[in-house]
Amino acid sequence: MMEDDHDTQRPGAFSSPPCFAAAVAPDYFDPLMVDPEQARDVARWRKSERQRLRAERQALSIAERAAASAALSNRLRSFIAEHLGGAYGRCLSAYWPIKGEPDLRPLLAELHRAGVGIALPLVEIKKAPLVFRRWTPETRMVRGDWNIPVPPPDAPKVKPDIALAPLVGWDGEGYRLGYGGGYFDRTLAALKPRPFTIGIGFQSSRLSTIFPQPHDIALDVIVTETGAQVIRLAG
Ligand SMILES: Nc1nc2c(c(=O)[nH]1)N(C=O)[C@@H](CNc1ccc(C(=O)N[C@@H](CCC(=O)O)C(=O)O)cc1)CN2
Numbered sequence: 001m002m003e004d005d006h007d008t009q010r011p012g013a014f015s016s017p018p019c020f021a022a023a024v025a026p027d028y029f030d031p032l033m034v035d036p037e038q039a040r041d042v043a044r045w046r047k048s049e050r051q052r053l054r055a056e057r058q059a060l061s062i063a064e065r066a067a068a069s070a071a072l073s074n075r076l077r078s079f080i081a082e083h084l085g086g087a088y089g090r091c092l093s094a095y096w097p098i099k100g101e102p103d104l105r106p107l108l109a110e111l112h113r114a115g116v117g118i119a120l121p122l123v124e125i126k127k128a129p130l131v132f133r134r135w136t137p138e139t140r141m142v143r144g145d146w147n148i149p150v151p152p153p154d155a156p157k158v159k160p161d162i163a164l165a166p167l168v169g170w171d172g173e174g175y176r177l178g179y180g181g182g183y184f185d186r187t188l189a190a191l192k193p194r195p196f197t198i199g200i201g202f203q204s205s206r207l208s209t210i211f212p213q214p215h216d217i218a219l220d221v222i223v224t225e226t227g228a229q230v231i232r233l234a235g
């Protein structure tokens with residue numbers, strides 16, 4: 001009756017179901033596989049670049065940051081007017097500035113008055129895609145994950161047609177370095193249809209490459225205080 005137990009004692013027998021690793025063709029190549037050692041090197045490099053770029057950004061004076069934010073807002077206003085028809089009647093997701101990010105809030109209020117729907121991102125579930133909730137200049141903000149001010153839970157959930165992505169770093173291919181949570185990539189991978197994505201950052205945070213990994217999604221355009229670049233417009 002307990003014969004199977006005895007069988008597992010035999011050399012070469014399995015005490016649990018065998019895996020099928022040996023059944024995979026030895027010449028099978030998975031294009032999404034990365035060399036784990038290389039992935040670790042890239043993660044380590046990104047961590048130190050994030051620190052360097054964030055320290056550089058914090059070192060800007062209040063006046064320098066305000067001037068760059070105002071110039072960036074002008075560039076973004078022009079880009080939206082020229083390439084996105086002003087975005088009237090559409091939903092644009094933005095961000096509430098933290099840690100020295102460019103402050104676009106006056107422009108967001110202006111776009112809202114002009115008839116653009118404005119939304120802000122929230123981390124409602126860790127390691128999941130971001131959620132977006134409607135914002136107006138009257139919205140009373142509450143503290144969200146990471147202490148980021150967010151719209152309250154009764155603000156309607158929306159799906160952005162256009163998404164602003166704050167950049168810690170960026171490269172000439174339109175790839176983005178954020179704070180390292182992977183939230184934006186997860187969000188863009190989940191949103192169908194994918195919104196038109198605009199990276200927002202300072203010109204000085206440009207890197208020659210961020211060593212894009214399979215999960216990294218390139219943005220459609222990068223707007224800095226010196227203008228729009230890496231533009232990828234559909235059609
Ligand atoms: N102003 C602003 N709001 C934003 C974003 C942003 O970049 N800027 N985000 C854009 O996506 C989302 C928040 N992103 C977050 C990214 C990382 C972590 C975080 O916990 N980071 C850990 C390190 C994680 C790691 O290294 O694995 C930490 O710094 O302790 C939290 C929120 C939504 N709101």
Ligand SMILES: Nc1ncnc2c1ncn2[C@@H]1O[C@H](COP(=O)(O)OP(=O)(O)OP(=O)(O)O)[C@@H](O)[C@H]1O
Pocket residue numbers: 046176177178179180181182183184185186187189215216
């Ligand atoms: N689509 C995805 N699905 C699951 N995990 C993901 C996805 N995208 C990214 N990640 C995870 O998030 C981790 C951090 O990614 P990455 O270094 O690109 O962060 P980031 O873009 O700088 O962060 P953030 O978008 O939050 O500002 C990756 O190592 C990966 O494991």
